[in-house]
Amino acid sequence: MQIKYLRHYPLSTLTxxxxxxxxxxxxxxxxxxxxxxxxxxxxxxxxxxxxxxxVWLEYMRRHKTPHIGRxxxxxxxxxxxxxxxxxxxxxYLTTYRSGExxxxxANSIGAFLPYSLGICHAMLRKNRQR
Numbered sequence: 001m002q003i004k005y006l007r008h009y010p011l012s013t014l015t016x017x018x019x020x021x022x023x024x025x026x027x028x029x030x031x032x033x034x035x036x037x038x039x040x041x042x043x044x045x046x047x048x049x050x051x052x053x054x055v056w057l058e059y060m061r062r063h064k065t066p067h068i069g070r071x072x073x074x075x076x077x078x079x080x081x082x083x084x085x086x087x088x089x090x091x092y093l094t095t096y097r098s099g100e101x102x103x104x105x106a107n108s109i110g111a112f113l114p115y116s117l118g119i120c121h122a123m124l125r126k127n128r129q130r
Contacts, residue, residue, distance in 0.1 A: 008062060012055045016082065019047055023086045026096040041106040048110030051079050056118040066122035076115045083107035
């Protein structure tokens with residue numbers, strides 16, 4: 001059954017895999033962008049906003065009537081849970097990365113922003129179908 005989801009949601013799967021790889025591979029010394037405060041947190045917000053947006057777009061493309069409960073699970077709760085697991089993996093399974101609570105918060109904010117917009121869109125779409 002999981003293969004069906006991989007086939008139906010290939011961009012979501014690839015986006016999540018990219019986040020996993022980027023979260024766990026070692027990076028050399030990155031040049032600091034002194035002009036942008038909290039650039040690391042902004043990066044986390046953008047990554048998870050992108051993931052959540054892709055999940056929404058693929059779901060809405062496949063379903064005429066949105067199921068808010070499923071969207072809440074797949075586009076909000078699963079990315080936040082995966083984010084928490086990745087932060088734990090960074091802390092306890094690598095020596096070159098560290099897990100941070102603020103990263104988890106930034107990831108959650110990133111997932112919540114498109115989720116909120118998606119809920120509004122889904123409600124409007126549902127009302128138009130009536």
